[in-house]
Amino acid sequence: MEPGEPVTECFFFPGSKEVFMNLRGFPQPMVHPSTPAFRMAATPDKGTALFSTRKLKAGDHILTERPLFVGARGAPTQYHANLTREQNTQHALNTLEQHFEVSFKRMSTESKAAFMALANSHKEDGSGPLVGVVRTNALALDDLRPGVKGDIGLYSAVCKDISRLNHSCSPNTSARFDMLSFSYQLFAVRDIAKSEELTYQYTPINCSAAERNKALVPYGFVCACTACTNASTSDPRRAAIEAFRPVVTEWVYDNALADDWLLIKCREHLELIMLEGMEQMPLHFDVVEALMETCICLGDAQGASEWAAKLESFMWEDVRADVKTLLDPASAAYQKHPLWRARLDRGPYGLHKSFNSLAELALKNGGALGPWGMVFPC
Numbered sequence: 001m002e003p004g005e006p007v008t009e010c011f012f013f014p015g016s017k018e019v020f021m022n023l024r025g026f027p028q029p030m031v032h033p034s035t036p037a038f039r040m041a042a043t044p045d046k047g048t049a050l051f052s053t054r055k056l057k058a059g060d061h062i063l064t065e066r067p068l069f070v071g072a073r074g075a076p077t078q079y080h081a082n083l084t085r086e087q088n089t090q091h092a093l094n095t096l097e098q099h100f101e102v103s104f105k106r107m108s109t110e111s112k113a114a115f116m117a118l119a120n121s122h123k124e125d126g127s128g129p130l131v132g133v134v135r136t137n138a139l140a141l142d143d144l145r146p147g148v149k150g151d152i153g154l155y156s157a158v159c160k161d162i163s164r165l166n167h168s169c170s171p172n173t174s175a176r177f178d179m180l181s182f183s184y185q186l187f188a189v190r191d192i193a194k195s196e197e198l199t200y201q202y203t204p205i206n207c208s209a210a211e212r213n214k215a216l217v218p219y220g221f222v223c224a225c226t227a228c229t230n231a232s233t234s235d236p237r238r239a240a241i242e243a244f245r246p247v248v249t250e251w252v253y254d255n256a257l258a259d260d261w262l263l264i265k266c267r268e269h270l271e272l273i274m275l276e277g278m279e280q281m282p283l284h285f286d287v288v289e290a291l292m293e294t295c296i297c298l299g300d301a302q303g304a305s306e307w308a309a310k311l312e313s314f315m316w317e318d319v320r321a322d323v324k325t326l327l328d329p330a331s332a333a334y335q336k337h338p339l340w341r342a343r344l345d346r347g348p349y350g351l352h353k354s355f356n357s358l359a360e361l362a363l364k365n366g367g368a369l370g371p372w373g374m375v376f377p378c
């Protein structure tokens, strides 16, 4: 850690600390954006919020922050058969509060003040003051699971600045946790105007406005974003977005589908995702990746390289190294790509060249072609 870098107080289960401590290269210094791109200010109706201080492009780095606190989402507590469900829940909340108190006591005076200055929408539900702040402000941190199943390794991270982001069902930012520097990096997921409010997604947004607002009840507000106020337009669009998953290999060997079928479907989908402001969804990445791969299947290196460049701007996702090799349309990586010209080179059975000769052989020997070009014995 660099001298003077912020410290995170953690409440971990055994094994979680080793997940990052044993990473090659840990720890790395935090990487900050070249120019700070946010400011904190009060709003008339949503408490404190973050705003952009300059025009941002999709993928621009807004801020880097190490959490004030990371705590397990639940502490192991004994279930008492002689207590009611409510009493057992209260017991679990009290136990968690006691665990969090240990970490809180270790925080610096500044960190304690920043933590306690955060909003708390859980004052009336039996949560203690620390658990209340965590439940209102936490970002999910699920990558510290020490190879176990269940809830162990699911964590909540509370930040001084990122936790000030208000919710939107069409959020314009997304955060990525960098394990090596133990910090969150916040990115713009689409172009953002100067002084526009920066927003984040608290709950799943690929569902109806009614479902989203049910999930937001614990935060103590009713969402008034455009998608919620125009639910009759937005809900069917979000349902259509959810209904489609691009599977390149299904299209590539299916002779019944036109050569441009997947390109058209993905472009329509991309438009819907942008109309709904759902750019931070992993599906957005999947659709752009499918567009890149569709171009590769069609032998269009120029088109593929343009989609590869778009994928590169998805800073909030883990962009695979092979995408970088596809940025140059003249790159040799194209000819070596397993999908290169796959759609053009498929034969009469909807299979790739090499498999077509196998199919011929199988048919000659009395086999039949199954629905996806697999050869099944009769």
Ligand SMILES: C[S@@+](CC[C@H](N)C(=O)[O-])C[C@H]1O[C@@H](n2cnc3c(N)ncnc32)[C@H](O)[C@@H]1O
Residues within 6 Å of the ligand: 045, 046, 047, 048, 049, 118, 119, 120, 121, 136, 137, 138, 163, 164, 165, 166, 167, 168, 218, 219, 220, 221, 222, 223, 224
């Ligand atoms: C994580 S905090 C966000 C920062 C908070 N506004 C503050 O003043 O510190 C979550 C709380 O902010 C408020 N909030 C967040 N998004 C909101 C929204 N879209 N509309 C109204 N209130 C919102 C709610 O009170 C919620 O419990």
